[in-house]
Amino acid sequence: MSMNNTELEALCKRAKAASYRLLSLSSEEKNNVLIKAAELLVSEAKDIIKANEKDIENAHAKGMSDALTDRLRLDEKRIEAMAEGLRQVAGLPDPLNEDEELYERPNGLKIYKVRVPLGVIGIIYESRPNVTADAFALTFKAGNAVILKGGSDAINSNSAICDILKKALSECGTEPSAVELIRSTDRETTKAFMQMREYVDVLIPRGSGRLIKSVLENSRIPVIETGAGNCHIYLDEKADEDTAVSVTVNAKTQRLGTCNTAESLVVHRAVLDTVFPKVAAALREKGVTLYEDEEALKAFPDAEPATDEDFYTEYLDLKMSVKTVSDVDEAISHINSHSTHHSEAIITADEAVAEKFLRDVDSACVYHNVSTRFTDGFEFGFGAEIGISTQKLHARGPMGLKALTSCKYRIKGNGQVRG
Amino acid sequence: MSMNNTELEALCKRAKAASYRLLSLSSEEKNNVLIKAAELLVSEAKDIIKANEKDIENAHAKGMSDALTDRLRLDEKRIEAMAEGLRQVAGLPDPLNEDEELYERPNGLKIYKVRVPLGVIGIIYESRPNVTADAFALTFKAGNAVILKGGSDAINSNSAICDILKKALSECGTEPSAVELIRSTDRETTKAFMQMREYVDVLIPRGSGRLIKSVLENSRIPVIETGAGNCHIYLDEKADEDTAVSVTVNAKTQRLGTCNTAESLVVHRAVLDTVFPKVAAALREKGVTLYEDEEALKAFPDAEPATDEDFYTEYLDLKMSVKTVSDVDEAISHINSHSTHHSEAIITADEAVAEKFLRDVDSACVYHNVSTRFTDGFEFGFGAEIGISTQKLHARGPMGLKALTSCKYRIKGNGQVRG
Numbered sequence: 001m002s003m004n005n006t007e008l009e010a011l012c013k014r015a016k017a018a019s020y021r022l023l024s025l026s027s028e029e030k031n032n033v034l035i036k037a038a039e040l041l042v043s044e045a046k047d048i049i050k051a052n053e054k055d056i057e058n059a060h061a062k063g064m065s066d067a068l069t070d071r072l073r074l075d076e077k078r079i080e081a082m083a084e085g086l087r088q089v090a091g092l093p094d095p096l097n098e099d100e101e102l103y104e105r106p107n108g109l110k111i112y113k114v115r116v117p118l119g120v121i122g123i124i125y126e127s128r129p130n131v132t133a134d135a136f137a138l139t140f141k142a143g144n145a146v147i148l149k150g151g152s153d154a155i156n157s158n159s160a161i162c163d164i165l166k167k168a169l170s171e172c173g174t175e176p177s178a179v180e181l182i183r184s185t186d187r188e189t190t191k192a193f194m195q196m197r198e199y200v201d202v203l204i205p206r207g208s209g210r211l212i213k214s215v216l217e218n219s220r221i222p223v224i225e226t227g228a229g230n231c232h233i234y235l236d237e238k239a240d241e242d243t244a245v246s247v248t249v250n251a252k253t254q255r256l257g258t259c260n261t262a263e264s265l266v267v268h269r270a271v272l273d274t275v276f277p278k279v280a281a282a283l284r285e286k287g288v289t290l291y292e293d294e295e296a297l298k299a300f301p302d303a304e305p306a307t308d309e310d311f312y313t314e315y316l317d318l319k320m321s322v323k324t325v326s327d328v329d330e331a332i333s334h335i336n337s338h339s340t341h342h343s344e345a346i347i348t349a350d351e352a353v354a355e356k357f358l359r360d361v362d363s364a365c366v367y368h369n370v371s372t373r374f375t376d377g378f379e380f381g382f383g384a385e386i387g388i389s390t391q392k393l394h395a396r397g398p399m400g401l402k403a404l405t406s407c408k409y410r411i412k413g414n415g416q417v418r419g
Numbered sequence: 420m421s422m423n424n425t426e427l428e429a430l431c432k433r434a435k436a437a438s439y440r441l442l443s444l445s446s447e448e449k450n451n452v453l454i455k456a457a458e459l460l461v462s463e464a465k466d467i468i469k470a471n472e473k474d475i476e477n478a479h480a481k482g483m484s485d486a487l488t489d490r491l492r493l494d495e496k497r498i499e500a501m502a503e504g505l506r507q508v509a510g511l512p513d514p515l516n517e518d519e520e521l522y523e524r525p526n527g528l529k530i531y532k533v534r535v536p537l538g539v540i541g542i543i544y545e546s547r548p549n550v551t552a553d554a555f556a557l558t559f560k561a562g563n564a565v566i567l568k569g570g571s572d573a574i575n576s577n578s579a580i581c582d583i584l585k586k587a588l589s590e591c592g593t594e595p596s597a598v599e600l601i602r603s604t605d606r607e608t609t610k611a612f613m614q615m616r617e618y619v620d621v622l623i624p625r626g627s628g629r630l631i632k633s634v635l636e637n638s639r640i641p642v643i644e645t646g647a648g649n650c651h652i653y654l655d656e657k658a659d660e661d662t663a664v665s666v667t668v669n670a671k672t673q674r675l676g677t678c679n680t681a682e683s684l685v686v687h688r689a690v691l692d693t694v695f696p697k698v699a700a701a702l703r704e705k706g707v708t709l710y711e712d713e714e715a716l717k718a719f720p721d722a723e724p725a726t727d728e729d730f731y732t733e734y735l736d737l738k739m740s741v742k743t744v745s746d747v748d749e750a751i752s753h754i755n756s757h758s759t760h761h762s763e764a765i766i767t768a769d770e771a772v773a774e775k776f777l778r779d780v781d782s783a784c785v786y787h788n789v790s791t792r793f794t795d796g797f798e799f800g801f802g803a804e805i806g807i808s809t810q811k812l813h814a815r816g817p818m819g820l821k822a823l824t825s826c827k828y829r830i831k832g833n834g835q836v837r838g
Contacts, residue, residue, distance in 0.1 A: 020755060020779060020781065023778055023779055024778070024779075103799065103800055105798070105799075105800060109789060109793065111799060111800075118811050118812070119781065119811060197635075201810075201811050201812070202811070202812055216616075216639065217639065220635065220636065222641065222642070222810060222812045223641070224812075240834075242834070243833075243834040246834060246836055247834060247836060249836075250836035250837060251836075254836070254837055333439075336439060354831075358829040358831075359442055359443070359829075360439060360442055360443075362439065362538065363827070364827055364828060365827070365828045365830060366827065366828070366829055366830070367830045367831075367832070368829075368830070368831045368832065369831070369832050369833055369834055369835075370528060370830055370831070370832035370834070370835045371835060371836045371837055373836070373837035374528065374830065374835070374837060375828075379524070379837070380522065380524075380530060380828075381522055381524060381530075391620075391641060392537050392538060392620050392621070392825035393537070393620070393621055393641045393643075393812065393813045393825070394812045394813040396825055396826055396827060396828075397826075397827070397828050406811035406812070406815055407815055407816075408782070408783060408784070408785065408815060408816070409783065409784045409785070409799075409815075409816050410777040410778075410785055410787075411784060411785070411786045411787070411789055411793065412773075412777075412786075412787045412788070412789070413786070413787065413788050413789035414662075414788055415659075415661070415662040415665060415666060415788055415789070416666075416788075416789045416790060416793070417665055417666060417668075417669035417670075417673070417790045417792070418669060418673055418790055418792035418793060418798070
């Protein structure tokens with residue numbers, strides 16, 4: 001399906017108008033919508049599965065791999081998991097009720113800083129259709145309207161889910177335009193969408209590095225950069241061997257395809273012949289191929305030589321680069337110039353060196369003697385997560401509900417004028 | 420002077436490297452630099468004035484208006500004011516020491532959320548050379564390196580000021596590259612600068628609406644949109660006449676050229692023949708020309724007819740548009756679709772109507788019975804201000820030192836891995 005610019009603008013306008021009307025909703029009204037949507041997802045699961053079957057057929061016809069087709073597939077269990085996600089978000093505290101501040105000025109002005117929704121949030125994502133329900137739940141709970149642009153592979157599933165979300169909104173007497181799905185699958189529509197700064201307050205891309213790069217390059221709407229993780233583990237001079245082995249193996253192999261998976265090992269020269277070979281052997285045992293610089297190759301030769309590009313690569317695979325350094329300063333400098341500023345860890349028993357590393361590594365999450373795999377909204381106790389921000393503006397690291405809000409000032413007086 | 424891309428990239432790299440080294444500075448060390456810079460500005464005022472004279476000569480040769488030439492001019496008094504600005508920023512609390520949070524997780528992880536600098540901030544601004552010192556003071560106090568791109572009219576003055584700031588940094592044993600000035604005056608360099616996302620964390624344009632629009636359109640670096648203010652005053656059905664007159668006259672005429680100056684009057688039909696003519700007459704007395712819709716013209720005919728464009732115009736002049744509405748909902752909807760989301764005010768004695776207006780008007784600062792002229796970091800008690808954000812991402816309204824920071828997570832453990 002294609003969509004012309006007038007239709008697209010009308011859709012964005014509807015979402016904007018809805019976002020204004022959402023301002024008057026109470027927490028209870030919002031939670032009722034989420035609970036109703038969960039009910040309807042389960043009671044109308046058959047319609048979703050029917051729509052999903054079309055997507056699966058199209059995927060087979062296109063020769064999509066089994067792994068990707070599996071990510072696309074919905075069954076009753078997966079739909080129940082989506083519904084449970086909605087119920088959980090309903091149970092979280094309302095971020096709009098948090099941290100109001102009052103400044104009273106000598107001239108009698110009362111300045112209230114209050115938390116407000118961002119307004120309209122655009123989410124551009126790839127194949128998993130469960131994002132449709134998840135993204136709606138989080139953005140709506142924070143008081144926003146959301147415009148979804150999912151991958152073309154999941155268009156039928158996404159449409160069916162979006163129809164159910166709209167039905168839940170209507171049945172609760174709320175704006176069905178609080179969720180809009182761009183049902184056009186051509187790239188021109190996506191590009192046109194990214195120009196709608198007048199109606200869309202922020203754009204969050206969720207998916208591959210290529211998707212995120214394309215959004216950053218084409219969007220005129222402010223973007224929150226998420227996701228890509230070229231994460232490092234630094235084995236310091238004073239690294240404890242057992243910690244080094246268990247943390248590195250966990251960070252690299254516990255789940256290969258996630259953004260907080262470690263991709264590069266940085267080794268202090270002093271442990272190149274002691275701790276490093278133990279870590280390398282444990283990684284080899286798990287099937288990891290190491291891409292090593294010259295010095296590391298001498299210390300542990302069961303590996304491939306690293307190219308410069310390896311040190312910039314997020315493998316998402318059984319592969320890890322290895323770089324030798326002469327001290328923590330060189331480690332920090334190597335990480336700052338090669339990482340995607342997501343998550344990095346130091347393994348050391350030296351508190352002073354650890355403090356330096358935690359301070360000077362320019363990433364959202366920096367760990368001391370802990371696996372990078374913990375960078376996650378649930379693990380941090382935030383209750384939910386719309387993504388991991390790798391930029392410094394607005395939100396950094398795991399983004400919970402508060403990252404989907406802004407603030408404003410309400411000022412009360414009795415005729416004050418400026419002299 | 421022109422600058423090729425290699426030179427520009429080298430400059431950005433120097434600033435990035437400096438920003439990492441600034442992470443180890445104490446508050447005292449930063450304040451010492453600011454105080455030293457204030458000293459040097461005063462003791463080397465003659466050099467600045469000599470450079471400024473070149474700019475003034477060039478301005479005369481170009482036929483610049485007297486008003487603009489005056490904005491460009493520096494004398495000992497203005498230089499002392501710049502120095503005083505630096506001393507004041509030295510006296511403000513360090514934003515990096517604020518609001519650290521600790522989350523302790525059941526698995527023993529200690530997650531510290533700490534405030535950190537943004538890194539490298541780019542500031543693109545127009546003619547006033549005092550911005551060079553002001554922007555350095557604020558960004559540096561928050562721990563950032565800054566890259567300045569001033570207007571070509573002030574290039575000699577800006578260069579002289581930047582040299583002094585660098586000297587202050589050097590004399591205090593700090594990185595002179597904590598401040599860099601792009602001394603090239605051609606537009607291609609500015610465009611190339613806006614692509615340097617790898618080195619620059621955020622770009623803040625300060626100046627005319629045209630400048631800001633151009634930055635928004637061309638930047639690949641995240642931008643904080645500041646400044647433009649098409650601000651509204653709404654005279655409600657229950658507006659008190661004296662408050663209506665004094666607040667509107669103050670908001671429109673107290674200082675014409677500022678972004679928080681009111682540009683549009685929205686009038687409830689019920690007060691079109693009562694309160695409105697009094698307000699209009701008081702504005703006429705101050706020399707304001709009103710651009711009115713048809714109904715308002717009947718009620719107060721000493722005016723011009725408004726075009727649709729008038730309602731989108733930030734006049735920065737003795738002009739004000741007037742729109743008639745039938746209730747507060749229409750007023751809110753008119754404001755939300757025409758304003759730049761900066762500052763708006765309602766004049767009413769009706770608390771319930773005021774609450775609705777304060778909640779539903781989608782602007783950074785919304786006032787009840789107060790002049791919009793108070794939107795200002797100093798008036799809000801923030802001690803300093805880098806600009807007024809009119810976007811919702813990262814910062815909104817007057818931006819103090821905290822708006823020039825980000826956060827990061829430092830996580831300490833003892834070998835935790837994810838299961």
